[in-house]
Amino acid sequence: MSGVTKKFVLEPERYEFNASPIHQFELARRDFFKILGAGIAVFAIAKDALAAQETPPGHRSFHMEELPKDISAWLHVGEDGSVTGFTGKAEIGQNIRTSLAQTIADELRVPFESVRMVTADTALTPFDMGTFGSRTTPTMTPELRRVASAARDLLIEAAAKEWNVAPAGLVAADAKVTDPASGRSLKYAELARGKTLAQNLPAEDPVTPATQWTIAGRAIPKVDGRAFVTGKHQYTPDLRPEGMLYGKVLRPPSFGATLTSCNDSAAKAMAGVVVVCDGDFVGLAAPSAHEAQRALDVIHAQWKEVPQISSKEIFSYLKQNASAKSDNRNHEQKGSVEEGLANAAHRLDATYNVAYIAHAPLEPRAAVAQWVEGKLTVWTGTQRPFANRDELAAVFHVPESSVRVIVPDTGSAYGGKHTSDAAVEAARLAKAAGRPVKVVWTREEEFTWAYFRPAGVIEIKSGIASDGALTAWEFHNYHSGSSGIETPYVVANQRTEYHAVPLILRSGSYRGLAATANHFARESHMDALAGVAKMDPFDFRMKNLYDDRMRAVLKAAAKSFGWPRKKTQEGQGFGVACGNEKGSYVATCAEIAVDKKSGAVRIVRLLEAFECGAIVNPDGLRNQVIGAMIQGLGGALFEAIEFENGRITNSHFASYRVPRFRDVPEIEAVLLDRKDIPSAGAGETPIVAVAPAVGNAIFDATGVRLNNLPMVPNGLRSA
Amino acid sequence: MPIEIEVNGKRYPVNYPPDTPLLYVLRDELGLTGSKYGCGEGQCGACTVLLGGAPRRSCQIPVSAAAGKPVTTIEGLEIDGRLHPVQQAFLDAGAFQCAYCTSGMIISSVGLLQTNANPSPAEVVQFLQGNVCRCGTHPRIVEAVRHAAKLMQEQGR
Secondary structure, three states: OOOOOOOOOOOOOOHHHOOOOOOOOOOOHHHHHHHHOOEEEEEEEOHHHHHHOOOOOOOOOOOOOOOOOOEEEEEEEEOOOOEEEEEOOOOOOOOHHHHHHHHHHHHHOOOHHHEEEEEOEOOOOOOOOOOOOOOHHHHHHHHHHHHHHHHHHHHHHHHHHHHOOOHHHOEEEOOEEEOOOOOOEEEHHHHHOOOEEEEEEOOOOOOOOHHHOOOOOOOOOOOOHHHHHOOOOOOHHHOOOOOOEEEEEOOOOOOOOEEEEEEOHHHHOOOOOEEEEEOOEEEEEEOOHHHHHHHHHOOEEEEEOOOOOOHHHHHHHHHHOOOOOOOHHHOEEEOOHHHHHHOOOEEEEEEEEEOOEOOOOOOOOEEEEEEEOOEEEEEEOOOOHHHHHHHHHHHOOOOHHHEEEEOOOOOOOOOOOOOOHHHHHHHHHHHHHOOOEEEEOOHHHHHHHOOEEOOEEEEEEEEEOOOOOEEEEEEEEEOOOOOOOOOOOOOOOEEEEEEOOOOOOOEOOOOOOOHHHHHHHHHHHHHHHHHHOOOOHHHHHHHOOOOHHHHHHHHHHHHHHOOOOOOOOOOEEEEEEEEEEOOEEEEEEEEEEEOOOOOOEEEEEEEEEEEOOOOOOHHHHHHHHHHHHHHHHHHHHOOOOOEEOOEEOOOOOOOOOOOOHHHOOEEEEEEEOOOOOOOOOOOOHHHOOHHHHHHHHHHHHHOOOOOEEOOOEOEOOOO | OOEEEEEOOEEEEEOOOOOOEHHHHHHHHOOOOOOOOOOOOOOOOOOEEEEOOEEEEHHHOEHHHHOOOEEEOHHHOOEOOEOOHHHHHHHHHOOOOOOOOHHHHHHHHHHHHHHOOOOOHHHHHHHHHHOOOOOOOHHHHHHHHHHHHHHHHHOOO
């Protein structure tokens, strides 16, 4: 347990996480059995919360009138044998509804089909900071295992009492408790009947090791799959509560513009239209989407704009405006870089640039808000329901207990749905209208008013000895962030610094955060150094790498890819890159082909070896790994947000190119299952080595080193 | 006289203006929310429906242009609780993650298989080029369409 309950350290680029979480749990114990019916319930208490209490609750006692404030997960076994797990995590396409249910079924010894998950509802689930940072598997999986294990113990104790025998000899399996001595058995449903038995448990409780999993570790298909292929699943934009109006927001012409005048009389005169002009916010609600659009079109607003820099000058701006003081949390220094460089046989310095990119989730930001007697309910696709709740409470000056945020399983996020923009807009309009209001952002709004993965500049100075061993490594990241900033290679002399720059465009999390930028720079640079050392890129990495898990994924990728490969055609190139982040390890190999005439780069084959400890669901994991590889190709090759004077100039799918079917190469994921290592998350790390592997392959084919992401927005002209 | 459209075998009077995109009539007026808004510009395919049997971006079609032609949405593929082979194939292949693109992918694929009963992987890729999947599930979608072609041949559809 100790390895997986490690306190989560926030990366500095997560600017939006500064607010400290306010722990609260809405549901009192007496209400809870009313909602779910009688049965057995177990609550997991967060480890830190226990330490803070003077008298920790006993293992087998539950005497509180209300639920403890720091519950992290809980579980209920009903009188019909149905099992319900509760977590504040959200399902956003990463398949946790399935993997968490597997975990509970595995530990409780019940069929997978009998487990239902209630997720991301601030009134029904325990507080959760958010679904990000690849934390669901390493933190929520063990929590749910602990509650399931405790529930199993309770059921065994109930059976022991029934039969008047010692619990030690009884066996729990197949949703029943059996006494092997007498052959008697009782179903969980029978044991739960008529009981309202609740217990909380301490932070540690022994759980089943991965080597003995039976339901976890298997490729179980996504739950509710049928609802998705039939169109029955309702995402936030599909909700239509009785009497609902359609909301629209009048956006400023550019970032930072302030409203100087607003004539909304024509809009207000339209039947059924409610207009809100409040500060710089101008929005309205109407009985239909087309009436809302028509009303929006007749509002005459004037804005005061401010001059702003453009994407053309962004990289020089970032360097010039960087804070001279590096961020302390990411200042790593060992030995003397100056000495290491002086003693190097070869030196190599380079600068790498990374453009802003957009998440472009296919379900745009959306929310449905409803006020009833001063209480607000909001349905919204967010990764942070509790933070959204707190923000709504603050904005509308109501207690948090008056706000409920519910997250329907969401049409993806990739780190892009942390903020509560659409929720606040819908709630503001619903308040004015006195009816439920739905706000669904247009694609243009999504590309413009969401937030971006920040641009960055990375500078590296390095030196190697004549045998290829690294002697010096100096790494500066300006603005893009510090995830994955530290080199996994062994270097006696190193300095690593992150330099903050005031925000230019609204920026925030993106799958893998800055780990993609930092890996791109580091792994491109390592490739270039291998060239200087006249060594094979794979051998050069292995020479400077002592981490066994990293070496294992590199070897696995090389073996499956057939590294080193001989070129058989003109324009062919092969590249490799590796990395680790958030407790998991990845190595990626790429084969590319450059068309000499047009300069077009085609990815022929992409292979990745990935290791995240014990695998919970190999099928879901494969989907996540392959998906991250394909998404990573976009940022590697052609995705870039273009902006000028506070306007996004490519805010459409026609002008902002995302990977499509034709961009997808022959693709393969090699999954290493380490049952001896606690499961880590897998949503992010598989993306980090894609860009450098591709870039290194382009270099192999052409001799041209591309130091900017995206690498070939218009093909490789210089080839 | 209001426009009338036929969706999944049922006739509906339309009260929205004739220039309203079909997608909004389906979703907001008829409550058929299986067809998704992804861009409103015909660039992502999430809103794809069959119009007179052919896959079309419903966000780009004024409802008046849909009058007189049968419309099939994702809700109309399942018959008497039996999934369409393409739906079954997507389910079998696990060809979705967030699944927001799935109804558009399935409807487009049904359209493809009506004109090409046994498409090659390259033909599937070519046909689905206009459908965006942001989760990167493309290889499984291609696999699902090929699997669906087999299922349809077996069922004599």
